[in-house]
Amino acid sequence: MKSFFASSLFLVWFVSGTWAEKPNVLFIISDDLTYTALSCYGNKVCQTPNIDKLAAEGTRFTQAYCQGTYCGPSRASFMSGYYPHATGALGYKSPRPQIGDRSTWSQHFRKHGYHAARVSKIFHMGVPGGIEGGGDGADDPDSWDEKYNSQGPEWRAPGDGETLQKNPDGKRPVVGGNTFVVVEADGDDLVHSDGKTAQKAVELIGKYEKMKKPFWLGVGFVRPHVPFVAPRKYYKPFKPYSKMVLPEKFPGNWDDIPKAGINYCTSVNMQMDLRKQRKAVGGYYASVAYLDAQVGKVMDALEKSGMREKTIVIFTSDHGFHLGEHDFWAKVSLRDESAKVPLIISVPGKKPAVCDSFVELLDLYPSLSSICDLPEQSRLQGKNISKMLDDPKHQIRKEAFSVAPMRTGFLLRNKNWAFIQYGEKLPTQLKGGFEHGRNGIELFDMKKDPKQFHNLANSESHQGTVESFRKKLKEKLAAIRTNDL
Numbered sequence: 347m348k349s350f351f352a353s354s355l356f357l358v359w360f361v362s363g364t365w366a367e368k369p370n371v372l373f374i375i376s377d378d379l380t381y382t383a384l385s386c387y388g389n390k391v392c393q394t395p396n397i398d399k400l401a402a403e404g405t406r407f408t409q410a411y412c413q414g415t416y417c418g419p420s421r422a423s424f425m426s427g428y429y430p431h432a433t434g435a436l437g438y439k440s441p442r443p444q445i446g447d448r449s450t451w452s453q454h455f456r457k458h459g460y461h462a463a464r465v466s467k468i469f470h471m472g473v474p475g476g477i478e479g480g481g482d483g484a485d486d487p488d489s490w491d492e493k494y495n496s497q498g499p500e501w502r503a504p505g506d507g508e509t510l511q512k513n514p515d516g517k518r519p520v521v522g523g524n525t526f527v528v529v530e531a532d533g534d535d536l537v538h539s540d541g542k543t544a545q546k547a548v549e550l551i552g553k554y555e556k557m558k559k560p561f562w563l564g565v566g567f568v569r570p571h572v573p574f575v576a577p578r579k580y581y582k583p584f585k586p587y588s589k590m591v592l593p594e595k596f597p598g599n600w601d602d603i604p605k606a607g608i609n610y611c612t613s614v615n616m617q618m619d620l621r622k623q624r625k626a627v628g629g630y631y632a633s634v635a636y637l638d639a640q641v642g643k644v645m646d647a648l649e650k651s652g653m654r655e656k657t658i659v660i661f662t663s664d665h666g667f668h669l670g671e672h673d674f675w676a677k678v679s680l681r682d683e684s685a686k687v688p689l690i691i692s693v694p695g696k697k698p699a700v701c702d703s704f705v706e707l708l709d710l711y712p713s714l715s716s717i718c719d720l721p722e723q724s725r726l727q728g729k730n731i732s733k734m735l736d737d738p739k740h741q742i743r744k745e746a747f748s749v750a751p752m753r754t755g756f757l758l759r760n761k762n763w764a765f766i767q768y769g770e771k772l773p774t775q776l777k778g779g780f781e782h783g784r785n786g787i788e789l790f791d792m793k794k795d796p797k798q799f800h801n802l803a804n805s806e807s808h809q810g811t812v813e814s815f816r817k818k819l820k821e822k823l824a825a826i827r828t829n830d831l
């Protein structure tokens with residue numbers, strides 16, 4: 347009778363809003379994944395059944411934004427709980443010197459009875475260089491009880507490779523670095539870093555079944571970050587590449603974009619013709635399909651372990667990516683394709699939902715602490731969005747805020763507008779960083795112009811809106827920087 351009672355309790359883990367025991371946290375993060383590439387966010391070509399399944403089980407956020415539009419600052423921000431401009435963690439280093447003895451997200455869980463582990467990239471790691479080397483990158487050792495790296499061949503993987511970027515005559519060999527390269531690779535999933543990451547995560551989940559403590563497990567995949575490398579089978583749906591449809595282009599699209607708003611990667615400066623552009627999209631999608639399969643392996647292991655009902659699962663990316671919109675490619679841009687992220691939070695016992703309220707990745711730390719009944723961390727800059735998981739109509743933020751530190755650009759995004767301003771002077775401690783003299787403003791009516799084709803910043807009838815956003819941005823920056831860090 348006693349054991350029957352115990353197993354009933356086990357099955358009814360989450361009863362009327364309180365946990366019988368602390369739930370586990372499984373945090374799965376992709377690298378450079380734009381929401382536009384996922385079928386649960388509406389993509390009709392790239393199918394992501396495993397991520398879609400998770401979305402159907404949890405709350406899918408349609409207005410989630412990263413706080414830095416490339417790896418280093420975004421990851422330092424959501425792990426530390428501070429905006430990039432608050433800590434000054436704008437580059438590719440650990441935020442530890444700036445946060446001193448304050449706890450990171452996983453460290454806070456560690457200090458309150460959790461076993462915290464990471465597999466591969468949670469804080470910044472260089473891709474592909476750092477993955478080829480298999481090192482820790484800009485990691486924070488105090489955040490983990492256990493950590494694993496997943497070395498992989500990246501662009502050196504055997505197979506059919508092509509360098510798409512700055513290769514007009516086709517003579518450039520397959521190269522490393524932050525370069526658009528596609529490799530249709532020989533062999534199976536385990537040849538590559540993400541296959542090894544999934545395998546290690548599956549092994550850890552098996553090990554944690556018998557553990558007395560709850561876990562906070564971070565699983566960091568590096569695809570679809572360039573190089574686009576995946577086993578051949580993942581390319582099949584996207585070949586021939588000539589059938590890939592590119593985003594709408596029109597002459598004069600750049601005419602109303604300030605110089606600072608032209609992304610650092612474009613079809614022009616990358617010298618990619620239409621064939622190469624289509625292949626870039628196909629290669630990216632194949633990497634997403636490969637990533638999705640690895641997510642499926644981790645979720646299968648969790649389900650088979652019997653721990654799904656006591657594990658909160660989060661899926662997201664550090665920032666988005668352009669796939670040819672406005673002839674822009676890659677990240678850094680503050681437009682939606684780059685600054686918005688996919689975000690799914692699945693809490694057992696809660697009803698699946700789609701939530702259109704604005705949230706920031708910075709909100710994960712305080713929200714998960716709240717859901718798991720951990721003590722509140724004072725002075726974190728994120729907000730507790732956990733009520734949205736019970737009521738998807740609930741709103742906490744009127745707008746989301748993101749920065750492109752490399753271009754000293756700032757985004758304020760609400761349901762009607764996207765306001766982007768460049769050239770705000772950086773705080774003194776950052777001099778010598780990325781500061782430069784460029785400036786400019788972009789304002790987009792997101793209801794009438796969701797693809798952000800018409801910059802209204804110079805339109806006379808919109809000067810009131812521009813002024814109110816300028817004021818709002820000034821206040822936001824002042825609030826962030828005077829946070830007594």
Ligand SMILES: [Ca+2]
Pocket residue numbers: 377378416417571664665
């Ligand atoms: Ca990234």
